Amino acid sequence: MxxxxxxxxxxxxxxxxxxxxxxxxxxxxxVLPRMLWGKILRSPYPHARIIxxxxxxxxxxxxxxxxxxxxxxxxxxFSFVDTPRYPAxxxxxxxDKVRYVGEEVAAVAATSEDVAEEALGLIExxxxxxxxxxxxxxxxxxxxxxxxxxxxxxxxxxxxxxGVGRKGRPYKVENNIxxxxxxxxxxxxEGFRQSxxxxxxxxxxxxxxxxAMEPHVALASFDRSGNLDIWLxxxxxEIKRYWLAKTLQIPLTKVRVLKTYVGGAxxxxxxxxxxxxxxxxxxxxxxxxxKIVLSREEVFAATTTSHRMIIDLKLGVKKDxxxxxxxxxxxxxxxxxxxxxxxxxFLAHNFCNSIFHIPNLKHQGVGVYTNKSICMAKRGHGAPxxxxxxDCLMEMIAEDLGIDPIDMMLRNVRKVGDTLPNGDxxxxxxxxxxxxxxxxxxxxxxxxxKPGNRGVGVGVASMFSGSAYYPFGSAAxxxxxxxxxxxxxxxxxxxxxxxxxAVCQIAAEEMxxxxxxxxxxxxxxxxxxxxxxxxxxxxxxxxxxxxxxxAADAREQMLKVGAxxxxxxxESLEIKNGSLGVKGDGERTMxxxxxxxxxxxxxxxxxxxxxxxxxxxxxxxxxxxxxxxxGRFTDAYSxxxxxxxxxxxxxxxxxxxxxxxxxxxxxxxxxPQSVEGQLESQAVMGVGDVLFExxxxxxGWTANxxxxxxxxxxxxxxxxxxxxxxxxxxxxxxxGAKEVGECARAAVIPAIANxxxxxxxxxxxxxxxxxxxxxxxxxxxxxxxPSSG
Numbered sequence: 001m002x003x004x005x006x007x008x009x010x011x012x013x014x015x016x017x018x019x020x021x022x023x024x025x026x027x028x029x030x031v032l033p034r035m036l037w038g039k040i041l042r043s044p045y046p047h048a049r050i051i052x053x054x055x056x057x058x059x060x061x062x063x064x065x066x067x068x069x070x071x072x073x074x075x076x077x078f079s080f081v082d083t084p085r086y087p088a089x090x091x092x093x094x095x096d097k098v099r100y101v102g103e104e105v106a107a108v109a110a111t112s113e114d115v116a117e118e119a120l121g122l123i124e125x126x127x128x129x130x131x132x133x134x135x136x137x138x139x140x141x142x143x144x145x146x147x148x149x150x151x152x153x154x155x156x157x158x159x160x161x162x163g164v165g166r167k168g169r170p171y172k173v174e175n176n177i178x179x180x181x182x183x184x185x186x187x188x189x190e191g192f193r194q195s196x197x198x199x200x201x202x203x204x205x206x207x208x209x210x211x212a213m214e215p216h217v218a219l220a221s222f223d224r225s226g227n228l229d230i231w232l233x234x235x236x237x238e239i240k241r242y243w244l245a246k247t248l249q250i251p252l253t254k255v256r257v258l259k260t261y262v263g264g265a266x267x268x269x270x271x272x273x274x275x276x277x278x279x280x281x282x283x284x285x286x287x288x289x290x291k292i293v294l295s296r297e298e299v300f301a302a303t304t305t306s307h308r309m310i311i312d313l314k315l316g317v318k319k320d321x322x323x324x325x326x327x328x329x330x331x332x333x334x335x336x337x338x339x340x341x342x343x344x345x346f347l348a349h350n351f352c353n354s355i356f357h358i359p360n361l362k363h364q365g366v367g368v369y370t371n372k373s374i375c376m377a378k379r380g381h382g383a384p385x386x387x388x389x390x391d392c393l394m395e396m397i398a399e400d401l402g403i404d405p406i407d408m409m410l411r412n413v414r415k416v417g418d419t420l421p422n423g424d425x426x427x428x429x430x431x432x433x434x435x436x437x438x439x440x441x442x443x444x445x446x447x448x449x450k451p452g453n454r455g456v457g458v459g460v461a462s463m464f465s466g467s468a469y470y471p472f473g474s475a476a477x478x479x480x481x482x483x484x485x486x487x488x489x490x491x492x493x494x495x496x497x498x499x500x501x502a503v504c505q506i507a508a509e510e511m512x513x514x515x516x517x518x519x520x521x522x523x524x525x526x527x528x529x530x531x532x533x534x535x536x537x538x539x540x541x542x543x544x545x546x547x548x549x550x551a552a553d554a555r556e557q558m559l560k561v562g563a564x565x566x567x568x569x570x571e572s573l574e575i576k577n578g579s580l581g582v583k584g585d586g587e588r589t590m591x592x593x594x595x596x597x598x599x600x601x602x603x604x605x606x607x608x609x610x611x612x613x614x615x616x617x618x619x620x621x622x623x624x625x626x627x628x629x630x631g632r633f634t635d636a637y638s639x640x641x642x643x644x645x646x647x648x649x650x651x652x653x654x655x656x657x658x659x660x661x662x663x664x665x666x667x668x669x670x671x672p673q674s675v676e677g678q679l680e681s682q683a684v685m686g687v688g689d690v691l692f693e694x695x696x697x698x699x700g701w702t703a704n705x706x707x708x709x710x711x712x713x714x715x716x717x718x719x720x721x722x723x724x725x726x727x728x729x730x731x732x733x734x735x736g737a738k739e740v741g742e743c744a745r746a747a748v749i750p751a752i753a754n755x756x757x758x759x760x761x762x763x764x765x766x767x768x769x770x771x772x773x774x775x776x777x778x779x780x781x782x783x784x785x786p787s788s789g
Contacts, residue, residue, distance in 0.1 A: 206766075211266075690749050
């Protein structure tokens with residue numbers, strides 16, 4: 001493997017000092033002159049018709065500057081997926097009825113938080129309660145309460161602005177179905193006929209909170225020229241400013257998303273939220289800046305959670321464990337609005353498709369509206385749910401056949417160079433090495449299934465890097481400065497994962513500079529070029545590639561200037577340590593500052609500015625199919641395998657995760673320390689997913705909407721963590737790098753579940769695996785044993 005000067009090294013985070021000293025400014029820290037405070041009145045009912053809203057008393061309260069309701073925002077809708085097939089279905093403020101507890105009904109802007117809060121209490125809303133439905137299987141039945149009847153297509157979709165799609169008839173909702181997914185290849189029925197062993201089961205995965213430490217916050221300021229400045233907690237400004245421009249009906253260029261630090265996201269801050277629209281709307285209405293800070297209870301109940309899924313899975317195998325057929329059926333409950341339901345159901349297939357060779361497959365998904373809060377992406381977006389079902393069922397089959405689970409997995413893995421059914425090619429594929437390394441380091445063979453053991457289980461995962469799914473990719477600019485340093489402009493958004501540091505490393509390496517020579521400007525939509533954001537695992541693979549191309553472009557311009565000035569061919573020049581010179585001639589050199597000066601003097605003031613741009617798959621024209629899984633999505637997939645060891649107290653049912661070993665294939669590690677941190681954070685997040693995290697909904701209310709009631713892993717819950725990176729280079733990635741932020745979580749979840757079974761023989765198929773479920777399983781095992789004698 002090539003030895004580099006900057007990439008591949010564990011540099012400290014470029015924003016680290018600002019964060020640990022408290023200098024880093026988050027949106028909640030910002031205060032503007034004449035700023036108003038916004039508050040939102042939310043529905044107390046899961047389903048009700050709005051008869052009347054009287055805001056007169058609130059409007060008369062001293063200090064109240066504006067009160068808005070659905071009458072003011074009628075017809076304005078937004079969504080995460082907005083296509084002719086799936087028209088926008090979310091309202092910024094409820095219009096005719098409310099569909100979940102916590103839905104936005106009215107908003108106020110006042111001179112203080114206290115006045116705004118008092119104003120909410122003065123708004124009188126008359127409701128007519130309607131029957132609600134909370135179970136997606138019940139919602140599918142004829143005669144069930146309809147969450148939506150008809151969704152009007154009142155505006156063009158996002159894709160029409162790019163020349164795709166057209167306006168259509170109103171979208172009629174039947175049996176609460178909001179989205180479908182159907183992927184098939186091979187002959188599934190024939191595959192099952194050829195199978196020697198078939199097993200099927202049902203797995204249930206609840207909603208969990210993203211639990212970012214920073215709550216959702218937005219601050220907006222309209223100026224008199226109609227320009228909107230907005231600060232908010234996000235994962236990429238393109239989606240945010242697109243929907244703000246569209247819903248506010250102003251040009252995109254008049255929306256500026258400014259950079260603030262982000263205190264965690266994990267997929268929960270991608271899409272537009274009502275409060276983000278409302279701060280802008282209220283600012284425009286009042287002519288003053290407006291800020292809204294959601295309480296922790298509002299974050300739990302009224303933003304988004306991970307996707308709830310019921311998965312019915314059927315697998316058929318030969319006697320040696322070779323998979324012949326798979327049939328997966330998903331019922332997805334995204335809540336009262338579609339959210340990312342079509343994407344989650346598709347990705348539950350696509351993120352798994354690159355793992356095993358399955359010749360005959362059927363994948364069916366249906367998204368079903370219910371009167372619950374909305375679901376969105378969460379670190380893996382469909383993969384954790386699917387892998388929990390698949391890897392648990394595979395271990396059950398391996399036990400039936402008397403085969404080691406890792407041996408069974410290795411028998412079914414794909415190969416480098418394989419082409420997936422949708423056309424994606426496996427240019428790099430390190431999963432076999434991940435499995436072997438995780439087994440070796442964890443001492444799998446020594447511990448698995450032995451008397452008196454503490455339980456050892458395995459799980460695997462895949463994630464694609466970037467996506468060809470969107471009409472925009474990522475771009476970057478590298479500018480050479482008069483002092484010989486460079487300024488890197490990138491839209492890549494730092495939300496805790498270390499992207500700012502990694503892109504600086506890439507630029508420094510390509511320009512033969514040190515990290516101290518790179519000035520970073522990132523996450524500002526007015527200053528930085530287009531960037532699709534740090535989601536869909538595209539941060540390094542797509543944005544990082546654009547940065548490398550921009551730096552290479554600037555370097556080539558410098559070489560041309562140097563060749564002219566030093567009167568030699570470009571091939572005779574070299575760049576190192578911030579200078580340019582003729583190879584082997586220490587006298588004929590130029591500093592970067594001199595290169596910049598010469599370029600300005602000899603080329604009419606022309607500066608040296610490099611640009612780079614890319615998509616995950618440059619040749620893809622547009623919009624692969626979510627519903628059918630056809631069309632290419634990426635040039636690169638990353639992989640992870642996890643082995644977990646647990647200890648289960650048979651008296652209390654309490655589980656302690658002792659250690660987790662992760663074998664990871666994320667290509668070349670740009671910053672090894674950041675890679676290790678990403679893997680460890682996913683492992684700890686997986687502990688919460690398996691053992692205690694669940695958003696409890698009782699008659700529409702989120703019953704545990706605080707960190708006092710909703711448990712997340714703490715320091716004492718963190719196990720011993722071991723990570724092994726196989727470092728298989730991805731040909732298409734910058735320096736061979738690809739995704740590392742999402743894959744391992746999906747592997748850790750089934751690994752812990754399988755370890756619990758190995759420890760006590762109790763198979764729990766509904767997450768989280770709580771002590772009461774384990775004790776119930778132990779009781780059932782005891783009762784099922786034949787009496788002695």
